[in-house]
Amino acid sequence: MAEVLTTDSMAAPYGIVAEFDTPAATMHAAEMIRDSGFKRWDVFTPYPVHGMDEAMGMRSSRVGWFSFIGGVTGYTTGMIMIWWMNAIDYPIVIGGKPMFSPMSAFPPSYELTILLGSFGALFGMLFMNRLPRLHHPLLKYGRFKQATHDKFFVVVETSDPKYSAVETRRLLESAGSKNIEVVEE
Amino acid sequence: MSSPTTTTELAPLDLSKWRKVPMILIVLGGIGSAVGAFSESTRLQFGYSWLQAFMFCLSFTMGGMFLTMAHHLFDASWSIPLRRINEHLSCLAPVMAVLFIPIALMAKSLYPWMTSNPAEDHALASKLPLLTMPMFYAIAVFCFVCWTVIAFGLRGASLRQDVTGGAAPTLRMRMISAIGIFVFALTFTLAAILWMKALMHEWFSTMYGVWYFAASTWITLITVYNIALILKRMGPLSEVMKEKQFYFQGSVFFAFTVFYAYVTFAQYFIIWNANMPEETFWYVLREKGSWWDISMLIIFGHFFVPFLALLRIDAKLTPWLMAFLAIWAWIMHFCDMSFNIMPVFHKEGFVLHWLDLTTLAFMVGVLATVFLKYFAAHPPYPLRDPRMAENLGVYLPPGPTGPSYISESGAH
Known part of the structure; x- marks a missing residue:
């Protein structure tokens, strides 16, 4: 058991994933992340949510x-x-x-x-989009397949300069997420 | 799509100082046109200037009619707030019928085929059932009757819906549009052929009706965009015209910029490629003198300027650009009408005669006055269209017996 834990903690974390139930809550969370100044993060929804580009502070596509x-x-x-x-x-x-x-x-x-x-x-x-690629760290996360069904996800990557294991989790909790996990690389 | 000055953040606008403009246009334009018409030396110039102004203004009636019918045929929701503007434009059809009278009276001096003998003129003989005096007048009457019936049928049902609500008027408007679009295609082509193309009756082009349709819808789209922009700033449309509606209208204008160029080029290309004298003479005449410059202006100004200006996604939401393009499009459309009509009279090159301006001022003044009367008399947009909530992105819960708009009396 101890060995498993060490290997787990040795794999570098890819990012922190927060699950939401409604598009409104996700939009609100996206606005909070945007206003906190994060750069490397994304939102995953089962269908296009109108206004999400603005909530995420995305610029017009190049x-x-x-x-x-x-x-x-x-x-x-x-x-x-x-x-x-x-x-x-x-x-x-x-x-x-x-x-x-x-x-x-x-x-x-x-x-x-x-x-x-x-x-x-x-x-x-x-x-x-850096495509095509054969694998993505998020695919290891079992619940993530719900992103194509009825759940909404906000992912903040650990490579973001603003990322902090404690603070970012607290921010996502305050946005109303009940299910927050760290996903490995 | 959120640059600092988008269509959603505009200062209110007060146009009360400009209320007299249509009347001034009518008086000044009317006096100028009358002087031109009654003086022997400028009578023919008056006739062609009047025809040019008429075809310019007919574009708005026809464009409004097409956009109203297209709205119903596609069952669109985004264009509901703009529909009343299009309906009013198409209901200018009877006014256009009155404005056609000088053309009908002067037809013999405007259209050379009317004084040509079909026994000696093969080009005329081969078009005989169409190019005869009774047909010319019968088709004109037929066109104006059809357009009036379609326009008032559509607007009548739309206004009824403002009072009753319910889906029945929508279904009726859809029915009128489904039949009307075929009548529109036929009558519109006949009008373009008889009133403009037949100025040189030896010539033939199967694209001509489509060309006039593309040009008319193009100029109507940008004009309606700016009418809506003004009405949003003045208040009547402030709640229903959002970023989405302006963006879509701008995109359709962009699409018609390309469609116009496609049709215009296709007409030229087919004739250029076939290289037959009975077709090419029409273009050869338009390469002489300053008509060459006008043709270049149409290629670069009518197509490339708006095309490149509108390529960026946020261009369609930039008010100053769209206002500039409206003025630009009016100038281009005028040059285009001139290019198609005037070479029969001014063979040596483009001439901007003062009668061109007075006839246009008079007609625009008359049409603006009637349009503003229409607008003042009726609600500014379809108040109770069943798709209005969907258009605004509002969710209306269905009633106990299904959505309230299914029954005719449900929305009372």
């Missing part, structure tokens, strides 16, 4: 920049590619039309805009 840059890249690539192929590399006169016209080059460029724009959105989202 994924949009990835799709914008992807779209601009796609459009310029399409235009330059068609211009180079039709007007420089292998010019053929068709119907007396100019070698290069932005009109005829527009549809493929437009499609490349959409393609690379959506690639930017998808891969930007994966990159910002």
Whole structure:
């Protein structure tokens, strides 16, 4: 028994998990964590809770920049590619039309805009979320699967500079959580 | 979405000093237009300016009608607070019918096909059942009757619901919309073809009705956004227009910015690609003189400026930007109407004639006066729409016999 305890205490804690029963209580807890100045923490709910982004103090997502840059890249690539192929590399006169016209080059460029724009959105989202990953410490916590059913969780990571094993637990208790656990790495 | 000056934190607004503006527009615009109409040298200019102002203003009636019907067909809840504005806009249809009279009277001098002989004009002969004098007037009457019936049918049921509550008026409005959207598509296309495209009857484009529809809905969306913004600051809509409704309206405007560009480009691209003289002449004429600059202005100003300005998620909630875009959109829509109508008269290039401004001022003044009369006479938004609670994010517990809005008398 003593041996088990030592190995347990040797594994580094990942974070502290507090369980809530209602979205209102979770929102309130999120506001308290936000106002205490925590940086590395998250909220898990079975469904999207409107206003949670504000309660968590989240800024507008930066994924949009990835799709914008992807779209601009796609459009310029399409235009330059068609211009180079039709007007420089292998010019053929068709119907007396100019070698290069932005009109005829527009549809493929437009499609490349959409393609690379959506690639930017998808891969930007994966990159910002540090995905894909095969395992996450929270999956070791048995009750956590209730996050996809009827429970709400607030997780504060131990790597947060403000984290304190005693103070953070007290804060989550004062937010009304009845079930608080420390999850290991 | 919470930048310091969003739509939710606006100072109250007092517009009582501006109450006389529509009347001033009517008087000044009316005098100017009358002078132009009765002087022999400017009569034709007056006719084309009037047509241009008419097609500009018809956009709001049609846009309001489409947005009201789309609201019902999608069973939307977010656009309920904006619906009364759209309903009032569409109920300007009979006023537009009266404003059509000068066009009907001057049609023979405005539309070259009316004095062309179909026996010698193949382009006219092949469009004969449509491009004849009786059809021109019959279709105009048909269009205005259809629009008036749809608009007043929808607003009538909506106003009835303000008194009775219940779902029955909603179901009726949905029925009118389901039939009306087809009537709308047909009549709107006919109007765009007969009143604008037929200025050059040799030309044909199957996109033309869609183009005018996209432009009309686009200009209506940003105008309604700003009307709602003003009404929120003045009070009537302060409780029902929240961030969500403004954001969605801004997003639909953004979507129509792209849709307009898509349709406009598609029309050009198909004609450019086919390269047939009987189609390209329409665009060749519009590349001459300063019409070239107007066409560039439409590409960059009508599409790129609002597109890039609205890309950011918080742009749709920034009041000063949306107010600027409304003014910008009005200028762009005016240039677009001019680009489509005026080259038949001013072949050498774009001309901003004073009659363009007086006819537009007169029409906007008349329509604004009627709109404000409508607005003053009726509740500012659908008071008892069954989806209002859902729209506001309020939970209403169902009554003992199910939700109270199911029975017609349940909400008394």
